[in-house]
Amino acid sequence: MSIEKRDLESGSPTPENTTQSDIEAGRTILLKADRVHELQARVAVLRYLNGFESWLDRRLGVETQGVDRIPEEEKQPPSVWNIFLMWWSLNIHVGVLPLGLLGPEFGLSLKQSIAASIIGIILGALMTSTTGTLGPKLGMRQIATSRYSFGFWGAKLCSVLNIVVGGGFAVVNYVVVGQILSAVSGYTMSITVGIVIIAVISYVVSIFGFRLIHTFEKYSWIYTFILLCVLIGQAAPHVQTSLPGEDGSSGLVFSGTFLTIVAINFSNASGWCSIAADYYCNFPASTPAWKTFFLTFWGIVIPTTFSVTIGCCLGNAATTAAYPPYADAYTNHGLGGLIGEIYHPDAWSKFCLVLLTFSVLGNNIAINYSSGLSMQLMGHYFHAVPRFIWSMAFAVVVAVLAIAGQQNLSNVVNNFVSLLGYWTVSFTMVLMLEDRIFRRKDGYNLEAWDQPHLLPSGVAAVTALLAGYLAGGVPGMSQTWYVGPIAAKFGGDGGDVGIYMSAAITVVVYIVGRYIEKRYTGR
Template structure:
């Protein structure tokens, strides 16, 4: 049983040793008497040797749980489950340096590789042909967008080892205690959107395997239940699962490449001739969608890095995350683009008809052959989304706990359960319009993820480049920044940049409308520019008048 469980048994008795530093101060960059086994080297002035605040946060949570009967029962249920099968109980609490249990550093790469090698990524590749692009520009736009978006996730992940905090908790040093709640909500929405796409694709696949006798709805429910059950075990099992789960999926996707390749017509022209405004608009939109997909992890990246030691090279973490997202995502998206070429651009029979009638799942079933082999592959590929789903379930539960002490008092496995139910309902409701869900929802993510990343980047590299982070105040509203500058910058980027540059099925912004009939999504780039322009002066004023 974890140390957190032991502290809970004390019913409010805190056991952390007194902090070696006075509250409100950060370690000097020149401190030399640091024990390497329990603390990071002087290069990380923002990390302390002990953390009494963790115990204080647990104390407050236990008080709430003890005073409310339902929460008291849930807490006991969580501890009982932990005693039987071993689940993670820590929740959102900061992980002190001496309590970190890091997996292998190669797990950083393998985690992100596994999260992005699955059939749920294929719809992103299909969008290029669906938007009228020929095969080559479709692939080029997808690779460019993925490479840029992965930079966001790679950077935010480097904050996890340095602070021992989950990603949304890290954002409190920019957004403040209350502003970070907005990030929590947006993070849950982001995860929910990806989850819906995964569930619908898997539902289509299971339906195809059963010769369409099994409804898509039943397939959605099956994979949602399995994903939830695995997610409750937490960080350690997720890292172990992701280390190996990609292998069979990767082999089967290689086979799908081989069986799809003879059907591809690489020179088949798209709907929009190269050089026209409509072509430029479609290209911009695909770049934006793939950027948003890769950057969508930026608000949970630290959740899986916070157990690594603070003295791990930030450059190494950055490189492993970036390549771990870039390589498998492009691999999967290109496969989706090939399938889109077959069914949409070249409109080969019978693939075009099957895609129209039964969606992507039916198309994959038709491309794999013979039938027996196809069914076997699809059953295995059904479980390829589990790694992605369990990570989303896990992080969404943490994000909901970060909404406040009372939310923290509700066990993570309950929040993850409620999240899974809501997402399954949404997936069932949107099962008939997967392409619209992907194009509209995923591109909308980029408007906030790019602003979120830039705010954390500017705060870290400019405003805190010398003072670092006082980690004893991560959960104290009166010690954290107000967050007004960050919230203003985020909203400015979204409303003044994202929406005017948006190109959605339901809305085309005035700037995006200049790129042909369907527009071209340039909201990501406008959001980035406006966020930078607003945050520098706004944060400087906030620090000047508040001292935080």
């Protein structure tokens, strides 16, 4: 049952089935409704920071909205085609190329690498498309929508995991850009300097918020698309499509490697499932769910497939075919050196490398923006701190991690990105089941999004998430540092089947647990 705020404030008649406990809970809600504003007014530091944020808004148009739910009458939607086009900027950039290089590095042929990558991208895009439909429907950020299944406290776990996911992607982007800028300087500038430069630029752009991000993402992919077309055109003479993979085309070892590449690309495409609604919450609730779903799906699948396929071709030339100049550049200077070697002549190469440096901005600013929102959703005290502070803290931490891991980019991509899928698939399953089964008749009390007493306890969702990860992800994962007992059945380095096991276990545990939770708590 929904308790309406206006009934409690004005004393107007409440519904007949409203109980005394409901009324008392509602009064508690009203006392807590201004908790964030009270903290901002009482604590001097917070008062100063929020005053500074308001000044930035007046002078520069920096967004101050934060994580508050956007009422229908206050929404300011961009064109619905932005849902489709924003993903092009998020997925057409040099930071996606390392995902494609992994297939050839793992011993797959070019065709096998591309096939495994596309399968993973399609499956992962289904996850992000599903969670994104809640943005227009509820007018909330993605982690805020998870409170209707994970509860107020359980959603904090989702916030932390979302920040970790974004941090992993950002580390890859920062390192690739550092390598590129180092290549431009003739390797006289360290990768660290490049990392710091892109971290600062990404942060500054991200603080302007929703409106600028949507405008930027709508167009920024175009020049990168052109440059990557030129890149593959110049590399094409040294790509050998007929070369076989190291493990052949059948057998358990081949199957295991194929599944691992599928899992890595699944994790990349599904990694957006915990932030998609952040960029959809200004669209009207009347926006058809199917339109949001398919614009998101194809918006992810098409550009990501384009970028990863180019990465597969570069990996084929540098590792499978081992064309000497490419192999030496990749071995000694990483992806940045490889790209610098492919573009020619030298002046054109440096020009392209400088432009490609900025190709990751679309991806980075979205990650910085959403990570700041996730920090605010950790609780009232976190909410009281302006988003631009949390985004800055995130950028600093990611830059430090990128500097520390700059010499092992391939290991970072393999070990970190593939780990994401075990949580993103469980997160998606929980939100989908809650929306399609448990909220199908009752709907959502939109006034309850920030009120623990009106939200589910979250026990069922957190249990399902942990069960999916521990009982599905761990035994089914295949990492360089650990191969689960089920993944090890494939032989060799194992085959990553954790995402499928996580999905199945999460569905079963959540359906049973949520029925029990609703029966005993009524929420």
